[in-house]
Every structure is written in C-alpha cells, then in structure tokens.
C-alpha cells in the first residue's frame with residue numbers, strides 16, 4: 001500500500017521545503033520533488049496543497065486514568081488517545097505509577113493493562129517512582145534495560161502521596177547517572193506549600209484561587225534550583241523539569257544550561273495562555289476548572305512572556321500538556337469548600353498542536369520551532385528519534401496536514417476529551433488540524449474519524465539523544 005501526501009510544505013526543525021511525501025506501509029520512504037512524483041501512481045493520494053505537512057505531535061506528558069485525590073483522571077487510554085489523534089498528536093508518553101509501597105514492576109504491569117488494546121495512537125511510558133528504596137533503585141535498572149522505560153518522575157511536592165525527600169532524590173539521580181535514564185522532576189517545595197495550605201484553610205480561605213496563592217512561584221524556583229543542585233552532586237545526572245510555570249524556575253534552568261549542564265525543561269499551554277486572576281480566580285467555584293500543579297501564574301508578573309522567550313531560546317525544550325482531566329461534576333466538586341481537595345489537573349491533549357501553532361501566528365515562535373517543540377525534541381529527548389518526530393525517509397509515517405487558512409474554535413461542545421468543560425472555552429485558533437496519519441493509516445480526514453481503539457502500539461524507548 002503506497003500513499004502520497006501531495007502539494008504540501010514539509011516543515012521540520014531545520015527548515016521547510018515543498019515536497020511530496022511518499023509512504024509505503026507504515027513508513028515514509030521518500031520526500032520527492034513534486035515534478036518527479038507526478039510520474040508515480042500511488043494507491044492513495046492525500047492533497048496537502050497550501051498546507052503544512054508536519055510530523056505527528058508527541059505529547060511527552062499525559063496522565064490517562066491517573067488516580068488522584070480520591071478519584072481518577074477522566075480520560076481513559078481509549079478516550080484520551082482518540083482525542084489526541086483528533087488534535088494532531090500521534091504519540092503520547094504517559095506516566096505509569098508506582099504507588100508508595102508498591103513493587104515498581106507491579107505498577108508498570110497495571111499501567112500496561114490499562115493501555116493495552118485501548119490506544120488509538122502509539123504510546124510509551126515514563127515511570128513515576130512513589131517511593132525510592134533499594135528495590136525501586138534496582139527496578140530502575142531493570143526498566144531501562146528490559147522495558148524501554150528510560151525516564152523516571154519524582155515529586156518534591158505532594159507530601160504523603162508521591163513525595164520524595166532530598167536523600168531519596170539524590171539516590172535515584174545517582175542510579176540514573178549510572179544507567180543513562182533521565183530524572184523528571186515535579187519541582188515545587190511541597191513541605192512549605194503544605195504549611196501555606198493549612199494556614200490559608202485556617203483563615204477560611206477555601207476558594208480555588210488559594211490553590212495558586214499557596215503555591216508561590218518562589219517555591220517552584222527554590223525546588224527547581226535544589227533539583228539542579230542535587231543533579232550536579234549526582235555527577236550531572238540528566239534532569240528534566242516538568243510543567244515549568246514560573247520565571248524564577250526558568251532562570252534557574254537557563255543558568256544551569258548556560259553552565260553546560262544536563263538540564264532540560266518543558267512548559268505547557270496552560271502557562272502560556274491562562275492566568276491566576278482570569279481563570280483560577282473566576283467567581284465562586286468556577287476556578288476549580290483550572291486547578292493544576294504547578295499552578296497558573298499571575299498576569300501581573302512576566303511569567304508567560306518569559307516562557308515564550310524560553311521556548312525561543314531553547315531553555316524550554318518541549319511543550320507537553322500534562323493532560324490530567326477531571327470533570328467538574330463529581331470530580332472537581334470534591335473540593336467544594338476546600339480548595340486543597342480539588343483534584344489537580346487540566347485536560348488539553350487535543351489542543352496542544354493548535355495552541356502552539358497560535359504562537360506562530362502571534363509571532364512568538366517560528367514554524368520550525370513549533371514543530372521542534374511539539375514533535376522533534378520530545379522524540380529526541382525521550383529516545384524515540386528518528387522513528388518518531390521527523391518527516392524523513394525511514395521514519396514512521398506519522399503525519400499531520402495542517403491548514404494555516406483554517407480556524408479552530410475550542411469548546412466543550414466540539415472537543416473529544418472526556419471532560420464536561422473546556423479549559424480553553426471559546427479560544428479561536430487561526431489554523432486547523434486537517435488530515436492525521438498514524439503509521440501510514442489515515443485516522444482523521446475531513447472532520448471524520450477513521451482510527452480505532454487498539455491500533456496504537458507500545459513503544460519501547462531508547463536513551464535520550466541529549467545524554468552526555
């Protein structure tokens with residue numbers, strides 16, 4: 001079976017070219033001069049005239065079905081990966097969870113059981129370590145060696161749940177330095193935050209906005225700097241700061257990178273577009289829709305502006321979503337009268353490609369940087385390159401035909417995520433995901449869905465291309 005994507009502008013991290021993309025089976029086999037491809041008779045033609053042809057998006061940070069705060073994220077691997085496909089994402093890297101006290105491999109098998117046979121697109125896992133001890137350190141080696149899991153998330157936040165102390169973090173970093181894995185860090189000082197939360201509740205400050213006020217930017221910056229220092233002590237263990245939201249944290253990352261350190265970071269669309277005042281501070285309980293950690297930051301400070309700059313300068317390497325949706329009804333509502341009981345998370349796996357394309361329209365990013373931050377760098381960072389993340393011969397034929405003349409209006413009435421609201425209700429994007437191709441199969445075209453549950457494959461990942 002051959003498929004020709006014809007007439008489009010192929011966008012990669014280093015430039016654009018007018019080229020037709022020839023696909024055979026699941027792979028890209030050639031980028032052809034349009035004059036030459038006129039001589040070919042493929043089985044199927046996808047017209048991309050006037051459109052961009054980009055590698056399928058890779059969302060390196062999702063939480064399908066994550067148990068949190070007495071409930072679980074509302075997207076299953078079925079609904080969440082289908083929504084991702086609609087939005088031009090053809091690979092996710094989800095976080096398998098070792099609950100505190102659980103054997104790491106048991107946590108991993110439980111995650112495989114949730115995902116297997118349910119995914120519409122290809123998927124891989126990072127591993128959350130809910131407890132660092134001798135057994136889990138040995139398990140890290142086994143996962144890197146045998147399971148294709150080469151990155152481990154630790155939490156400086158959420159004491160009593162996922163939290164690791166500095167000694168545990170250091171030991172995990174030393175192990176990662178030895179086996180080549182990446183340590184991913186939720187960098188917020190959870191111990192200090194818990195004090196602020198208790199004080200706020202004692203004053204009767206229970207509305208959702210206090211979720212943000214009790215997680216100040218300074219405590220993200222402090223934890224980020226501490227993680228960077230611990231990684232230095234662990235002989236420059238590769239460190240990746242997740243969901244970075246604050247200018248001070250970005251400064252710490254930039255300083256480490258200027259010093260040549262193995263430090264990387266991602267941000268998420270919510271920190272580029274949404275704010276403490278306008279969303280988290282919405283009247284009544286409405287702000288619960290935007291409770292996530294790290295929290296949305298103040299529009300009166302320069303966080304969002306600095307994050308866009310960080311994306312341009314590569315101090316922020318990747319945009320992921322941290323997709324962790326909860327419905328308002330019965331889920332976010334668990335925190336009525338006590339913001340600390342609102343399950344943390346925002347859903348957005350469907351909108352990342354569009355929302356970051358809007359950054360191109362707004363003059364924040366180049367086309368090439370758009371592709372790099374949503375597809376190419378995630379593939380390189382997490383050991384999926386060049387199978388994924390690039391439109392090139394030999395790579396999987398994961399392609400998005402993106403229409404710069406289309407528009408997308410985001411809202412709960414049209415999205416495909418299993419959420420009863422949209423975090424971006426009414427936002428209009430000056431661009432549109434058209435056709436989506438996953439391993440050579442057209443799964444979205446002309447506003448219709450052609451994919452199916454179970455076609456997505458588990459990807460065993462290699463070590464990061466950025467490892468030194």
Ligand SMILES: NC(=O)NCCC(=O)O
Pocket residue numbers: 063186243291292293294322324344345346
């Ligand atoms: N980010 C968030 O609010 N929820 C998901 C869990 C995490 O990434 O910390």
Ligand SMILES: [Zn+2]
Pocket residue numbers: 186242243293294
């Ligand atoms: Zn986190």
Ligand SMILES: [Zn+2]
Pocket residue numbers: 061063322324
């Ligand atoms: Zn997360």
